Amino acid sequence: MPPSTPSGGRIAVLTVSALAVLIAPPLYLLLDLAVVGRLGGNELAALGVGTLVLSVISTQLTFLSYGTTARSARRFGAGNRSGAISEGVQASWIALGVGVALVAVMYPLAPVVMRVLVGTGSADSQQVVADGAGWLRIAMFGVPLILLSMAGNGWMRGVQDTRRPVVYVVVGLSVAAVLVVGLTHGVGPFPRMGLPGSAVANLVGQGLTGLLFAIRVVRAVRRSDTPRIAPDRRVIGAQLVMARDLVLRSLSFQVCFLSAAAVAARFGVHAVAAHQVVLQLWEFMSLFLDSLAIAAQSLVGAALGAGAVGSAVGTARRVTVASVAAAGAAAAVFALGAALIPRLFTSDPAILDAIETPWWFFVAMLPIAGVVFALDGVLLGAGDARFLRTATLAAALGGFLPLIWLSLVFDWGLAGIWSGLVVFMVLRLVAVAHRVRSGHWRRTGMQT
Known part of the structure; x- marks a missing residue:
């Protein structure tokens, strides 16, 4: 049960945790842009447009974190921790369903989307369209796991678990940071993949974070009073x-x-x-x-x-x-x-x-x-x-x-x-x- 009057310290802890999770992806994107920028202008433009598409998708689906926080926090406050966890489980099902649907739709439409956003009026723009569509088709497979991370952030904020979300996000993006340098430019033991290497790094990093959140919700269900992991229509x-x-x-x-x-x-x-x-x-x-x-x-x-x-x-x-x-x-x-x-x-x-x-x-x-x-x-x-x-x-x-x-x-x-x-x-x-x-x-x- 939370205290009747939350202290300034408690507010600060929740704020710092949320800020760390919010600010980590933009910081990783800056690194990604810097690494890909060394490949050339066309590759940088392709990455910019590709990440814009992913950003628009994730921005429109933030209800998986904000809505889940509100619902799970209320159940947590009522002393129903199992109910709060259940909100996370059901949000995770929504994340998987919506994520798979988006992959199915966006994979074939990636070239069309890129042509609409970039145009094909020059040889350079045609190359950006081709490169961007290839990047997007790889990175899109991480969308279900990105959405799982949102759902996980939501219910864990609701039960005021402040440490794990930061750890999960930092672990995933740290792995991605190593891979984006290695795979894009062939540093160390990694093959040189160019722009697709950036997409693979993004996919692996986001996938790892989403997997950590998924493991956490499954474990929480098994330890709760009402272990139910099946979808609940209500x-x-x-x-x-x-x-x-x-x-x-x-x-x-x-x-x-x-x-x-x-x-x-x-x-x-x-x-x-x-x-x-x-x-x-x-x-x-x-x-x-x-x-x-x-x-x-x-x-x-x-x-x-x-x-x-x-x-x-x-x-x-x-x-x-x-x-x-x-x-x-x-x-x-x-x-x-x-x-x-x-x-x-x-x-x-x-x-x-x-x-x-x-x-x-x-x-x-x-x-x-x-x-x-x-x-x-x-x-x-x-x-x-x-x-x-x-x-x-x-x-x-x-x-x-x-x-x-x-x-x-x-x-x-x-x-x-x-x-x-x-x-x-x-x-x-x-x-x-x-x-x-x-x-x-x-x-x-x-x-x-």
Whole structure:
């Protein structure tokens, strides 16, 4: 049974664990890009597009971690550890089913997808299409195991097992890091495979992590009071309802940011480069703030499962204060480093000049994001995914997307695009703050 009032230390442990798991894959991707980049521009482009496809797929399926955390945490808080483990088992079945279906669909369609994304207007682009399709066809076989990792992360966060997920992810990506260097360039005892070596390394690393999570859930079932590893239609059905809401919410993010990139590109090379630099910093801060939100999910879900409304409210307050403090400190760093930090990414005077506009929108938005991410985590922990879906869609359709496209029509440039992002965050802030204050999320006991 979790403590009635989680300490700052407990929140910190959950946050650091979540951050380590969230940040490890992007760090591995940087290594992968650096290793493949030495093969040549075509190979680097092929890898970039291939990893983009995998990223879009995994982003749309994050319900396997976030939804499972909320449901398993509530059962854990109610003292039903076996039920919490069962949520992990059923999420794992969904992961395998969806993963196998994606492999079956994407393997034959890989060349088509690459042609749509890259085009075939030149000999170089045709080579990128061929190389990218080959990379994707190998790497896609790791998708079921990537999804297993998501499900495993979800239920283990729910039962507040903070150490093992970090170990599993680090072990898998460490093996991949060795293999990507060895197989891509033929270092040491490894054959030189070129770009396919990167795909094999990705497949083995992700596969190892997924296998470790699968072994863990099987062992947990065998040690639990109700050892059931077969699919349970009732639990799977309930998880898929939450999945629907979270997928729609995630899709709204994707549409907004893809639209922003498309409009920024129409303002010129320097504008889109500046936009992407600041956007990468925003995505990094999103990972950091999301780790605090994951801590809120786990603790709030457990508290409500135990019927401890006071503990849930206290956790919401503590996590929000911590998130705002962290975001405010980051905003101060980025404000003070406005003249220096962008130069770490580029020395082009035109890009540096263009960065000034989105930079200050980014700085101003961080404290707002601190509140929004924390309260998102609170509401996800409470299982309030339907509300979050509706609020996010409304903010996207009513704020972000109109300003993005009006920026193109009226030539507002990056100021218009980033104004849209700020409005998006403000609308979400109003929605989640009102929801939390209303108390409608404080539903205690078990969920169906």
